[in-house]
Amino acid sequence: MDQSKTPIYSALVKHRNKENISFHVPGHKNGSVFFETAKELYKNILEIDVTEISGMDDLHYPTGIIKDAQQLTAHLYGSKSSYFLVGGSTVGNLAMIMSMVGTGDQILIQRNSHQSVFHAVELSGAMAIYLEPEIDIETGLSLGVSISVLKEAISRYPNAKAIVLTNPTYEGYGQSLYKHVKIAHEANIYIFVDEAHGAHLLVEDNRWPMSAMKAGADIVVHSAHKMLPAMTMSSFLHINSERIDENKVRQYLKMLQSSSPSYPLMASLDVARAYLAKMVSDGCEKVTNELMELKKELMEGETWHLAPPIIGDYRQDPLKLTFLTKGNASAYEWQENFESYGMYPELVTPNHLILTLPFSIEGIANTRKLCNDIKTCLFIQNFLEAGVKLSNIIYNKQHISEPILSLEELNKVSKKHVYLEESLGEIAAETVTPYPPGVPLILRGEEIQSFHIEKLKFLKNNDVYFQTGDLWKEIGICVVNYSR
Amino acid sequence: MDQSKTPIYSALVKHRNKENISFHVPGHKNGSVFFETAKELYKNILEIDVTEISGMDDLHYPTGIIKDAQQLTAHLYGSKSSYFLVGGSTVGNLAMIMSMVGTGDQILIQRNSHQSVFHAVELSGAMAIYLEPEIDIETGLSLGVSISVLKEAISRYPNAKAIVLTNPTYEGYGQSLYKHVKIAHEANIYIFVDEAHGAHLLVEDNRWPMSAMKAGADIVVHSAHKMLPAMTMSSFLHINSERIDENKVRQYLKMLQSSSPSYPLMASLDVARAYLAKMVSDGCEKVTNELMELKKELMEGETWHLAPPIIGDYRQDPLKLTFLTKGNASAYEWQENFESYGMYPELVTPNHLILTLPFSIEGIANTRKLCNDIKTCLFIQNFLEAGVKLSNIIYNKQHISEPILSLEELNKVSKKHVYLEESLGEIAAETVTPYPPGVPLILRGEEIQSFHIEKLKFLKNNDVYFQTGDLWKEIGICVVNYSR
Numbered sequence: 008m009d010q011s012k013t014p015i016y017s018a019l020v021k022h023r024n025k026e027n028i029s030f031h032v033p034g035h036k037n038g039s040v041f042f043e044t045a046k047e048l049y050k051n052i053l054e055i056d057v058t059e060i061s062g063m064d065d066l067h068y069p070t071g072i073i074k075d076a077q078q079l080t081a082h083l084y085g086s087k088s089s090y091f092l093v094g095g096s097t098v099g100n101l102a103m104i105m106s107m108v109g110t111g112d113q114i115l116i117q118r119n120s121h122q123s124v125f126h127a128v129e130l131s132g133a134m135a136i137y138l139e140p141e142i143d144i145e146t147g148l149s150l151g152v153s154i155s156v157l158k159e160a161i162s163r164y165p166n167a168k169a170i171v172l173t174n175p176t177y178e179g180y181g182q183s184l185y186k187h188v189k190i191a192h193e194a195n196i197y198i199f200v201d202e203a204h205g206a207h208l209l210v211e212d213n214r215w216p217m218s219a220m221k222a223g224a225d226i227v228v229h230s231a232h233k234m235l236p237a238m239t240m241s242s243f244l245h246i247n248s249e250r251i252d253e254n255k256v257r258q259y260l261k262m263l264q265s266s267s268p269s270y271p272l273m274a275s276l277d278v279a280r281a282y283l284a285k286m287v288s289d290g291c292e293k294v295t296n297e298l299m300e301l302k303k304e305l306m307e308g309e310t311w312h313l314a315p316p317i318i319g320d321y322r323q324d325p326l327k328l329t330f331l332t333k334g335n336a337s338a339y340e341w342q343e344n345f346e347s348y349g350m351y352p353e354l355v356t357p358n359h360l361i362l363t364l365p366f367s368i369e370g371i372a373n374t375r376k377l378c379n380d381i382k383t384c385l386f387i388q389n390f391l392e393a394g395v396k397l398s399n400i401i402y403n404k405q406h407i408s409e410p411i412l413s414l415e416e417l418n419k420v421s422k423k424h425v426y427l428e429e430s431l432g433e434i435a436a437e438t439v440t441p442y443p444p445g446v447p448l449i450l451r452g453e454e455i456q457s458f459h460i461e462k463l464k465f466l467k468n469n470d471v472y473f474q475t476g477d478l479w480k481e482i483g484i485c486v487v488n489y490s491r
Numbered sequence: 492m493d494q495s496k497t498p499i500y501s502a503l504v505k506h507r508n509k510e511n512i513s514f515h516v517p518g519h520k521n522g523s524v525f526f527e528t529a530k531e532l533y534k535n536i537l538e539i540d541v542t543e544i545s546g547m548d549d550l551h552y553p554t555g556i557i558k559d560a561q562q563l564t565a566h567l568y569g570s571k572s573s574y575f576l577v578g579g580s581t582v583g584n585l586a587m588i589m590s591m592v593g594t595g596d597q598i599l600i601q602r603n604s605h606q607s608v609f610h611a612v613e614l615s616g617a618m619a620i621y622l623e624p625e626i627d628i629e630t631g632l633s634l635g636v637s638i639s640v641l642k643e644a645i646s647r648y649p650n651a652k653a654i655v656l657t658n659p660t661y662e663g664y665g666q667s668l669y670k671h672v673k674i675a676h677e678a679n680i681y682i683f684v685d686e687a688h689g690a691h692l693l694v695e696d697n698r699w700p701m702s703a704m705k706a707g708a709d710i711v712v713h714s715a716h717k718m719l720p721a722m723t724m725s726s727f728l729h730i731n732s733e734r735i736d737e738n739k740v741r742q743y744l745k746m747l748q749s750s751s752p753s754y755p756l757m758a759s760l761d762v763a764r765a766y767l768a769k770m771v772s773d774g775c776e777k778v779t780n781e782l783m784e785l786k787k788e789l790m791e792g793e794t795w796h797l798a799p800p801i802i803g804d805y806r807q808d809p810l811k812l813t814f815l816t817k818g819n820a821s822a823y824e825w826q827e828n829f830e831s832y833g834m835y836p837e838l839v840t841p842n843h844l845i846l847t848l849p850f851s852i853e854g855i856a857n858t859r860k861l862c863n864d865i866k867t868c869l870f871i872q873n874f875l876e877a878g879v880k881l882s883n884i885i886y887n888k889q890h891i892s893e894p895i896l897s898l899e900e901l902n903k904v905s906k907k908h909v910y911l912e913e914s915l916g917e918i919a920a921e922t923v924t925p926y927p928p929g930v931p932l933i934l935r936g937e938e939i940q941s942f943h944i945e946k947l948k949f950l951k952n953n954d955v956y957f958q959t960g961d962l963w964k965e966i967g968i969c970v971v972n973y974s975r
Binding site: 013016020025026027028029030031032033034035036039040041042044045047048049050051052053055056057058059060061065067068093094095096097098101121122123126129130207230232233234235236237238239240261262263264265266267268269270271272274275278279281282285328342345346348349350351352353354362363364365366367369370377442443445473474475476 | 497500504509510511512513514515516517518519520523524525526528529531532533534535536537539540541542543544545549551552577578579580581582585605606607610613614691714716717718719720721722723724745746747748749750751752753754755756758759762763765766769812826829830832833834835836837838846847848849850851853854861926927929957958959960
C-alpha cells in the first residue's frame with residue numbers, strides 16, 4: 008500500500024479547491040460566517056471543516072475515503088483493523104473495555120492506569136482487581152506490571168475476562184509484552200493495552216520500547232496527538248487479534264463518539280499516519296543517535312539527574328526527558344525557570360519534570376541548540392528547607408487488591424467527610440486524582456491506607472493540583488459512614 | 492458582562508504571540524512537526540492547539556479562562572451554568588441522560604429523537620417509553636410531542652423520571668415548551684431538551700421558534716456547530732434549573748469526554764458565543780425580513796413547494812429551507828443539480844431536500860443572489876414513473892409504546908434473520924437507522940409493524956443510505972428467534 012497517500016486530507020483539499028457553496032452545517036459555511044476577530048486564524052481549517060456531504064464518507068459506517076485511510080493505518084501498524092477516534096484515547100479506552108466486559112465480569116487493571124480506564128470499568132459495571140506496577144527504587148518511578156504479579160493475579164482470579172495494561176508509562180518506560188500476552192491468552196483472558204504514549208513505537212531499533220501491537224495484544228489504543236503530530240483528541244484504536252468481536256467494539260465507538268465527527272481531526276490522523284510511515288521507512292537511526300547524544304549532554308548536574316534510558320527490562324522512549332530533583336531542589340522552581348525562557352514542559356510534580364521532544368530530525372537538532380538554556384533552567388537558587396522526598400517511593404505493598412465496596416454498593420450507603428489525618432481504615436467514597444498525569448491516588452470503594460495518607464500529605468504540602476477538586480483539603484475526604 | 496470578550500480565544504492568541512517552545516504534547520509542537528504537504532493548511536490552527544499548560548485552565552475542573560468563557564455563555568443564555576462540550580451534542584445527550592436516570596428508571600422519549608438519545612438510554616439501563624410526534628399530513632413532516640400525548644404518557648407512567656424532547660426538529664420546526672415544562676414539573680418529572688438545531692434561538696422575534704431555555708427546561712443541549720459558527724463537534728450543555736444535581740452531570744461529562752480536550756474547538760465555542768451575542772444585541776429584524784423575502788421568492792414551483800414558516804403551533808427556523816417534491820419528482824435529482832452548481836445541501840431524502848442558510852446579513856444577501864440558480868436546480872427533467880409518495884405519512888398510529896423486550900433481555904435470547912416481507916410481528920434484535928438525519932426507524936426490542944415494513948420498502952426502493960448497514964437487505968432483519 009502506498010503510505011504516502013492521504014485519502015481524507017486529499018479529498019478535503021480537493022473539495023475546498025472547488026470553492027463550493029455550503030448549504031449545510033456547520034454554520035460557519037466554510038469559514039465565511041465567523042466571529043470577525045478570529046476569522047483569519049481559523050480561515051484555513053474551516054475550509055475543510057465539513058460534514059457528511061457527498062464524497063466525504065461516514066466515520067460510523069465507512070465505505071470511501073475514511074475506510075481507505077483506516078486501511079492504510081491498519082497496514083502500517085499490522086493490525087487486523089484500525090479505527091480513527093475523534094474523542095481521544097479516552098473514548099478508545101471506554102469502547103475497548105465497555106464492549107468486551109459487562110456487569111459482574113472480573114477485570115484486572117494496572118493500578119497506575121489513566122483515569123479513563125477506571126471510568127470505563129465503572130460504566131461497564133465490571134469488577135476491578137488492581138495490580139500494582141513495579142516501582143524503581145532509584146528514581147521512584149512507577150513502571151509496568153511484572154510477570155510474577157500477572158501470574159499470581161491470574162491464579163487468584165482464573166475467571167477474569169480481561170487485563171488492561173499501560174505501556175509505555177507517562178515517563179516513557181515500556182517493557183516487551185510478549186510474555187504477558189502469552190500468559191493472558193493461555194488463561195483465555197483478553198489483553199488490552201493503553202499505549203496512548205506509544206503511537207510512534209514502530210521504530211525498528213532496540214533503543215526504543217516495543218509496541219504492544221507486535222507483542223500481539225488484542226486491542227491497543229494510541230493517542231496520535233501525544234507523540235505523533237496529529238491534532239489534540241485524535242487517536243487510533245487497533246483490533247489486533249481474531250479473539251475480538253469487532254461488531255461490539257464498533258457499536259460502542261458509534262454510541263460514544265460524536266455523530267458529527269470533526270474532519271480536520273480525522274484528516275490530521277490521516278497525515279500523522281503518513282508522517283509516521285515516512286519516518287519509519289526513512290529509518291530512525293540518525294534520529295535515535297541524536298537523541299542519545301542529547302541525553303548524554305543532559306544526564307546529570309548539581310541539582311538534577313536524568314531518568315536513565317534503561318531500567319531493568321524497561322526501555323525509555325528516547326523522546327522523553329525526565330529530570331529528577333537532587334537533594335533539596337524543587338521541580339516547581341525548574342518550571343518557573345523554563346517558562347521564563349519561553350519553554351513549556353509537559354509535566355511537573357514536586358520532584359520531577361518531563362519534557363517531550365519533537366519526533367523530527369530538525370526538531371531534535373533545534374533542541375540540542377537549547378541544551379545550555381535547559382541546564383541553566385535546571386539550576387536552583389532557592390533550595391527548600393525540608394527538601395522534597397521522592398514521592399513515588401511511598402507505595403502500596405499489597406500487589407493485588409480489590410475495592411472493598413463495588414460502585415453499585417457505594418451508591419447505596421450513606422457518606423461522611425473525615426479529615427485526612429483521621430481517615431486510616433475508612434472506605435473512600437470519592438476518587439482523588441492529582442493532575443497531571445491523571446492517575447487516581449485513591450479510588451472510590453478502596454480502603455484508605457497509611458501510604459495513601461502519607462502521599463496525599465506530601466502532595467498537599469507541595470501544592471499539587473487535583474483534578475478531582477480540593478474539597479478534601481477543607482472539609483475532609485468523603486468516606487462511607489458506617490456509624491449510621 | 493462584556494459579551495465581546497473571548498477569554499479562551501484571547502489567551503491562546505496571546506500565548507501564540509510569545510512564540511514559545513513546546514516541550515509538551517501535542518507532538519506537532521505548535522505546528523513545527525507535521526506532514527509536509529499539510530503544514531501550510533494546518534499552520535494557524537496548530538499554533539493554538541495546546542494542552543493544559545500554565546494559564547490554559549482545565550475543562551474538567553475550570554478555574555480560569557474556561558470558567559470565564561462558560562460563565563459568559565451562561566449569562567447570554569440565562570442558564571444556571573453552561574458547559575463547553577468537545578464531543579458534540581452526542582456527549583451532551585449521553586451525559587444529560589446517563590447522569591440523571593439509572594437502571595430500571597422509566598424515561599419518556601420522543602420517538603423521532605437523534606440516535607444519541609437512544610444510545611444514552613441503552614447505556615443508562617433505563618426503560619424507554621416512546622412518544623410519537625405529531626405528523627403534519629400536508630407535508631408529511633414529523634413535528635414535536637403534543638400536550639395530549641404528554642399528558643396521557645404521564646398518566647400511564649406516573650413514576651417516569653424524565654422526558655426527553657427534540658425541539659426544533661431537523662427541518663427546523665419548534666413549538667413553545669412552556670406547557671410541557673409546567674406539566675412535567677407538576678408531575679415531578681425532569682424535562683430535557685435536545686435543542687441541537689436551536690443554539691441560535693435567542694432572537695427576540697416571534698417569527699423564530701422559541702428556545703427551551705426560556706421555557707424553563709431542566710437541561711438543554713445545543714450544537715454550536717450546526718446553526719452557530721463553531722467548529723464541528725463543539726456544543727453546549729446548559730443546566731437550567733435548581734432540580735439538577737450538577738455534580739452528577741459534571742462527573743459524566745468528565746467520564747465521557749476526552750481528558751485532552753481540543754483548544755481550537757473550545758475557543759471556537761468561545762467566539763461562537765460572542766458572535767451570537769452580537770447578533771442578538773444588534774437585533775435580527777433585518778436578517779429576519781430578508782429571510783422571509785427569500786422564502787417568498789422560493790415558495791413554490793412546478794416541481795416543488797417549500798415547507799411553510801408556520802404549521803399549527805410550530806414555527807420554522809427561518810434559516811432552514813425545506814423543499815418538498817411535487818408529483819413524480821425525485822429529490823435525488825435535485826441533489827445532483829445542486830451539486831453540479833457547486834451547492835451542497837444539508838439533507839436529501841427521496842422526497843425532500845434541506846438547505847441550511849448562513850446566520851449573517853451578508854450570507855443571506857449572497858443566498859438571495861442565488862435564487863435563480865436554486866430554482867433552476869429544482870427543475871426536474873426525469874420524472875419517476877411511479878412517483879415518490881411522501882414517506883412520512885406512513886407512521887405509527889399508536890401514540891405511546893414500549894419495547895417488548897428490554898436490551899438486557901434481548902442480549903440473552905437467540906436470534907435469527909428474516910426477510911423484510913416476512914418480519915411482521917417479529918421482535919427486532921437490531922436497530923435500523925436511515926441517515927441522515929439518523930433517527931432510528933426500527934429500534935431493538937420493538938415489535939415490527941406493518942408501517943415499519945412499508946416505510947423500509949419505500950426507503951430501500953429509493954436507495955436511501957442506512958447508517959446501521961445494509962445486511963437486512965441481503966440476509967434479512969435480525970429478530971428474536973422464539974422457535975428455539
